Structure formats: C-alpha cells, structure tokens
Amino acid sequence: MKMLMVGAGAIGGYFGARLLEKGEDVTFLVREGRKEKIERQGLSVNSRHGDLHLQPALLTKTMHAEPFEVIILTTKAYQLEQAIEDIRPFVGEETMILPLLNGIAHIDQLVAAFGEEAVIGGLCFIESTVDEDGEIVQTSPIHQLVYGERSGEQTKRIEKLKSHFDGTIADFVLSGNINQDMWHKYMFITAMSGITSLMESPLGPIRELPSGQTAIKTLLEELEAAMTAMEAPIKKGIASIQLDKMNSMDASMKSSMQRDMEKGQGIEADHLQGYLIEKAHEANVSVPVLETVYTKLKLYEANRNVAK
CATH class of the missing domain: 1.10.1040.10 (N-(1-d-carboxylethyl)-l-norvaline Dehydrogenase; domain 2)
Incomplete structure (x- = not known):
C-alpha cells in the first residue's frame, strides 16, 4: 500500500518512521529545506521505544508522483489550506485521506475539497518534538494513532489499511466509533x-x-x-x-x-x-x-x- 505522509516533523516523522521500520511503502511530502536536510543527514528518531535512523523516500509539491492509496495529514490547522493544495496532485479516485489534526473543523474542509468518501477519521496521542538539529525526540510511553471509517463501518479498504498498520512498533488502533x-x-x-x-x-x-x-x-x-x-x-x-x-x-x-x-x-x-x-x-x-x-x-x- 502506497502511503504519503504529509510532513516529517514530530508527528508525521515519528509514525512514518515506525511504518518504514516495519517495511511499509511510505513517502514523505516535505518542504524543500526539510528535504535537503533529510537527504543530507537522514531522518532520525530518538525514542524510549527504540531509536531509528532512516533515508526515506521524499517528495515536494513540485515533483510528480502517481496517486497514493492513503495520505496521512499531520499539519497544524493553520497550514491546512496550503496542505490541501499541496496534496491535490497525489489524490486519486481511491485515495483515503487520514487527518491527524487536533479539533474537528478540518473534517468539513477536507470533505469540501475531496468529497465525503475520501476522508476517514483519525487522531493521535503522543508527546514528541523536533530538536534544533532536526531530530525527532519522542518521550511519552503512549505513541498511539487511532483511525477508522467515519461511518463506523468495517469496510474492505479499512481492513486493508489495518493489515498494513498492524505489527508496527507504535500503537495503531482501528476504531469502530472514530467520530466520538x-x-x-x-x-x-x-x-x-x-x-x-x-x-x-x-x-x-x-x-x-x-x-x-x-x-x-x-x-x-x-x-x-x-x-x-x-x-x-x-x-x-x-x-x-x-x-x-x-x-x-x-x-x-x-x-x-x-x-x-x-x-x-x-x-x-x-x-x-x-x-x-x-x-x-x-x-x-x-x-x-x-x-x-x-x-x-x-x-x-x-x-x-x-x-x-
């Protein structure tokens, strides 16, 4: 399953790195400056759950790529409008968009941009930050990502996503009531x-x-x-x-x-x-x-x- 992680910061960088560690097909959509830094020194995670140093696949908004099966949004709310435009070229008819933003208003924005069917629900619980060297520092015992169909259904696509999330050294939880x-x-x-x-x-x-x-x-x-x-x-x-x-x-x-x-x-x-x-x-x-x-x-x- 081709996954696009929007951002390689404290949230996206951490969960994306854990998925890469498992062997999943993850690409990071990043700004040009972040791309150059990661290409130069790699993506590093310092975590109580195990450290990582990776050379991930990287993409900027000006580069070309085929649509992804799932796009995971980890931006701040005030970056959402730009993020929507940045991911448009990488969204296909079957793409699932999984937002991890705090709050709830972003759901309406994403549905307006990509349609009701494309947007699934998600959230995360983690304490992490990016230090002055650009490394991700994760300190909390909890490193949980919760996701699910907003309808509450156990669809084929969500079961497929679960099969790729399961087994990761992070707590990926499929919820039957993600709206609540x-x-x-x-x-x-x-x-x-x-x-x-x-x-x-x-x-x-x-x-x-x-x-x-x-x-x-x-x-x-x-x-x-x-x-x-x-x-x-x-x-x-x-x-x-x-x-x-x-x-x-x-x-x-x-x-x-x-x-x-x-x-x-x-x-x-x-x-x-x-x-x-x-x-x-x-x-x-x-x-x-x-x-x-x-x-x-x-x-x-x-x-x-x-x-x-």
Whole structure:
C-alpha cells in the first residue's frame, strides 16, 4: 500500500518512521529545506521505544508522483489550506485521506475539497518534538494513532489499511466509533492546551491549587455543555472522565500549544478554542473560562505579529 505522509516533523516523522521500520511503502511530502536536510543527514528518531535512523523516500509539491492509496495529514490547522493544495496532485479516485489534526473543523474542509468518501477519521496521542538539529525526540510511553471509517463501518479498504498498520512498533488502533473518539480528543486537547497556556505552567502545579483544580473542572464542563448543545457524539459525563484523566497525568506534562508559545511559534487558537466559542454563542451557552483562555491566546498572536 502506497502511503504519503504529509510532513516529517514530530508527528508525521515519528509514525512514518515506525511504518518504514516495519517495511511499509511510505513517502514523505516535505518542504524543500526539510528535504535537503533529510537527504543530507537522514531522518532520525530518538525514542524510549527504540531509536531509528532512516533515508526515506521524499517528495515536494513540485515533483510528480502517481496517486497514493492513503495520505496521512499531520499539519497544524493553520497550514491546512496550503496542505490541501499541496496534496491535490497525489489524490486519486481511491485515495483515503487520514487527518491527524487536533479539533474537528478540518473534517468539513477536507470533505469540501475531496468529497465525503475520501476522508476517514483519525487522531493521535503522543508527546514528541523536533530538536534544533532536526531530530525527532519522542518521550511519552503512549505513541498511539487511532483511525477508522467515519461511518463506523468495517469496510474492505479499512481492513486493508489495518493489515498494513498492524505489527508496527507504535500503537495503531482501528476504531469502530472514530467520530466520538475525535470529539473526546478535541475536548481533552482544548482543555489541556487552554489551561496550560493560560497559566504558563505544566499541568501539575496548576491542579495542585484548589483554584487551579476548579478552573480545569469548570473549563471541561463548559466544553461538554457547548458540545452537547451542538449535538456532538460525546458520552454524557465526559467532562468528569477527562478531569480524572488530567489528574492522573504526569505533573510535568505540557501541551504542544504551550510549547509552541514558548518557542514563539504559531498556535491553533481559532481552530480549537475559537471554533467552540462560536458554536457556544450560537447555542446561547455561557463559556467564560473558555473565553478567558481564548483572550490569552489571541493576545499572544497579536504580540507575535507585532514582533515579526
């Protein structure tokens, strides 16, 4: 099965490398600068699950290639419009597009661009980053990619994809309810990124304070209320379940959004928090903690733009 991994960064580089390690046919779609660097020094992964050093097949948007059977999107939300245009030449009638973006709004964008049938569901749980040398550093015990048909069906194409994902030294999980999985991940990452970025702190010190614990709980409850009003496919009481999860995580955990802010990089405020605020307002659901988070993030973006 010919796979195209869009991006060779912290997410795409890691899961793509694990698939290559197994022997799968994976090509990376990268920018010219990243292509030159990987050609020069290889694709390196430093991981608690085993290190890798590979010389993968590389492609840029100006190069020609036949359509791929599956295209895995690992870009940030603010890169999605460009990514859609970049992959168009490599999408055929039978291509499956598997997005691993946080949030949910990207699904509509991809369906509008490529059709309902082409887009399957996906998400991932992993803590990884690209260091100053361009190497992927993966530190979490969890390195999970979840995927499935958005209809919930066990189709022939998804079973074929499963046969190529199985046996990889990473946790590839076929879900029968990927829509709910994506919404639950959306709630979790919106809360986790929001609270750590707002407080400029790892999770542990926040939740140790009674006021911090209240802030996390209230934010999750606001998210559940907004999603319920949208008739999203979430479990009743999911806010309480996710609060327990956040209280059980390592105290040193930071969100990727927080790390991006520390580096002065772009963030997904509109795609994550902003989208839910818009939907909450449409449904007359009050979300004051979420709005406070969003205000912090938009001020960061404004200051970042001024500094450029």
